[in-house]
Amino acid sequence: MEDIIEKRVYLARLYDLYGALLTEKQRKAYEMHDLEDLSLSEISQELAITRQGISDQLQRARDRLEELERLLGFASRLDGFERQVRSIESLIDSSPGLSPDFIAVFRTIISGDPRDEGSD
Template sequence: MDKILEQALLYDFYGELLTAHQKEIYEQFVLDDLSLGEIAADAGISRQGVHDIVKRCAKSLEEYERKLHLVEKFLAVKEQVSRIDGVLKEWEEKKEDPEEIIQRIRKLSATIIEEL
């Protein structure tokens, strides 16, 4: 997964666990794509200070994911839902036996429930 996308997902799930100051700096760096210098000038701190905050935030978010696995579960469920959609598209195109489709969807939904 792209590092920026990964960091954005981690922030979406765990960003509220950061302080307001950390959130502001991290959002500007990761989501707004501002440079360390731009953020430092805006926040009134050094580039090194911004760098340290961003690194600490990234490490904290990764640690939360390591313990809670919310992003991992979200991506797994998203994949299973995509598979359900694929099964339904196949059925629309081929008009397979409805019982077979129902069984396949039930199997995929059971997998989703296990992930949760």
């Protein structure tokens, strides 16, 4: 059960990164099944495609997402970046002598809030 959940979370993350690179049919099938949690029968009725056709599109979408990650590696790079940020945050938290201004600037940078960029 846990493996299934982990796989769905992993594929959802890949979809966030690479979903725009899927075909329209793959994207629609993936969204309806994995994001909206519709059954193959429900999707089949909605799109007027056989259940087997939906299943094929879903498998192609998942295969393509994993292929794109193997080729581009954005998700693994993002994971590495997030680990590094957590490490730096831990160092900051354990360093009481740091300037509050430094800490505020660092937290602004890692928050990724574009409103804070270039506000000097």
